[in-house]
Amino acid sequence: LPAVRYGSSSRRVEVRATVAKMRMFVLWGLVALVLVGTARGQGNLYxxxxxxxxxxxxxxxxxxxxxxxxxxxxxxxxxxxxxxxxxxxxxxxxxxxxxxxxxxxxxxxxxxxxxxxxxxxxxxxxx
Structure with missing residues (x-):
């Protein structure tokens, strides 16, 4: 992530942490979709x-x-x-x-x- 050019260093850390949390949320959402999608095509669930x-x-x-x-x-x-x-x-x-x-x-x-x-x-x- 490029450094935020405004505000204090604590603001930069906060912005980076928020973006990192959003990325993890999206990543785990995609993992859940893949798991659900693959389970639907099979007779038994994992x-x-x-x-x-x-x-x-x-x-x-x-x-x-x-x-x-x-x-x-x-x-x-x-x-x-x-x-x-x-x-x-x-x-x-x-x-x-x-x-x-x-x-x-x-x-x-x-x-x-x-x-x-x-x-x-x-x-x-x-x-």
Whole structure:
């Protein structure tokens, strides 16, 4: 994409990210059309499972319903966190027929993990 010649550098990043998202949307739309088109001509369908996460926001630690640090001793019901997310993800990938895993992004900003370590911690966990 050519660089946008107006506005700030953050605007350029935003425009490029939006265009990249639109391209991915179009690409997956075409993939879906091809899969549907090829399945129509056959007597049996190909079973496919899509496992998808997004908007992780560097939430490595579990939180309570208010999205703040979880306190089990205080009676909080804890949700989320990297360990819980990956446990469910690995279980789904093992159980499902022909699973495709998609991470739609928005994994970084949102907690002190990102504020202190920037993308480094998130990249390590996601890899």
């Amino acid at each position: 079973e496919l499972s899509i496992v998808h996460i997004n908007d992780f926001h560097a939430r490595f630690e579990e939180v309570n319903a208010a999205s703040v640090s979880c306190n089990r001793e205080g009676g909080d019901t804890c949700v989320g966190g990297y360990a819980r997310t990956m446990t469910v993800l690995k279980k789904l990938l093992a159980e499902r027929n022909n699973p495709l895993y998609f991470n739609a992004g928005d994994n970084f900003q949102g907690t002190l993990w990102y504020n202190i370590h920037r993308w480094n911690a998130t990249v390590e966990f996601l890899n």
